Amino acid sequence: MTANSSALFPRNFKKSFPIAVRGEGSWIISSDGQKYLDASGQAAVVNIGHGVKEVSEAMAVQASQIAFAHTTQFHSASAEKLAARLLALAPPNFANGRVYFTSGGSEATETAIKLARQFHLESGSPEKFRVVSRRQSYHGSTLGALSVSGNVARRAPYQPLLAEWGHIAPCFCYHCPFGKTFPSCNVACADELESLLSNIEAASVSAFIFEPVVGATLGAAAPPDGYVQRITEICRKHGILLIADEIMTGMGRTGKPFAVQRWNVEPDLILVGKGVASGYAPLGAVLISSRVADVFAKGSGSFQHGFTYQAHPVSTAAGNAVLDYLEEHQLFGRVPLIANELRAGLASLPLHPNVGEIRGLGLLLGIEFIKNKTAREPFPRDESIAEKIRQACLARGVLTYPAQGCVDGVLGDHLLLAPPFTVSTEEVAIISSAIHHSVAQVFSS
């Protein structure tokens, strides 16, 4: 459909958007019959693939029984069941925790910011309200979530509306903000949190929020060993909550239910979204550890917060059906195996002089493009390299997720890959071939 014939307020008035009419596994089919291979799971959302009948059937059953009941008056069996299942997948400190369901990721971040605030009020620390985060991060588009985000482009137009609670350096080894190298750096980027918390304003900090693997902003930058453990120790030492934003990395995308489980740490809150219902319904959640939930239960008993559609029965029915599918097909275990195949298909790509590195964990991979390999120098922004590669992949029928700004918020081009966990060996071959050819085409022109 052309931009002029649409009644929708689009993401971009200068683009036209095909109408998606069907999804089958890793493929999306548009109204003109074109087939697209979804190598990015849209935006790291579609974990179990498109068009899974079991999920739509479970949603239909729930909708026909009871589609909605307000959470001030009722709980639903589907929300109760999914909450218990998510807690069972989480680290041990969530064993007697609780789950607060939302309609998406940004609402989960907002909920966590307010939970952290009220937790400290209930604990007798009314001075604590600031949520510290990292530069070069993304936690959502609502004003609280954008305040804790460090994504320069997404924040820029709204800067006057955003709270300033403090950001520390990202953990990004390929472009280390300190010019250091792991392991001799001693994860200096984590020590920035310690320095911030040692200054005069530290008493007002309630929590630290981070993406275990920085998705859209840094193109799947994973921390080195020791970083997440060190951050956890600092949060404990200073009595602030640790919030792991697993909206992109959670629900198996990195090969574990939650990425933090790779480092055996126990955050106080874990945020999920995207993959939790695999795109079948709008759903997000805050997993609340027992320590935090107990403070509310033994304190005022009520959290001053709420959304009409929280814990929606049909969305949580979708979440349960997605989890059934993940378990029945053992898809958490499949992620590292098929990710290895994708890595193998792309293995020779960094030999190209304009491919800096391929990074990430599990099926969350980033490919960074650079002008000069030795200096790790990015391309000028107006060359739109990531967008050109996306278009070249699209011409080959493969959907990817491009972004700019990974180096400093403005410069730096990368492509994110996050295919469904069900992606086949043949589809992986199509994806890697499209990327190899697109890279060759864009840099030879």
Ligand SMILES: Cc1ncc(COP(=O)(O)O)c(C=O)c1O
């Ligand atoms: C890490 C992270 N947090 C939060 C969000 C916001 O989620 P949503 O777009 O569902 O509001 C995103 C979305 O891309 C994300 O990647």
